Amino acid sequence: MSELPAEASRTHDAGSGKERRNVFARIALFVRQVVGELRKVVTPTRSELINYTIVVIVFVTIAMLFVTALDYVLGLGAFWLFGDG
Secondary structure, three states, rough: OOOOOOOHHHHHOOOOOOOOHHHHHHHHHHHHHHHHHHOOOOOOOHHHHHHHHHHHHHHHHHHHHHEEEEHHHHHHHHHHHHHHO
C-alpha cells in the first residue's frame, strides 16, 4: 500500500475523539499534497508523445469501426425483424 504523509496521519485519528482541523487547514493540506504529487509527474519525451498519440488514434479508429459495424448489423436485424415500414 502507499504510504500516507505524516501530516495526513496526524489529522485522522478514528475514534480518538480529537477535534478535526478547520476547513482552511484541511484545504491547505490538500493543496500541499496535490503539489507534492504534481512534482512527481514526468513529462513524456517527444518520441514517447508521438508514440502515445499514434496508439490513441489507432485505438479510437478500431473502436469506431467496431461500433459502426455493430450498428449496421443491429440495424439489419431490426429491419429484418420489424420490416422496412
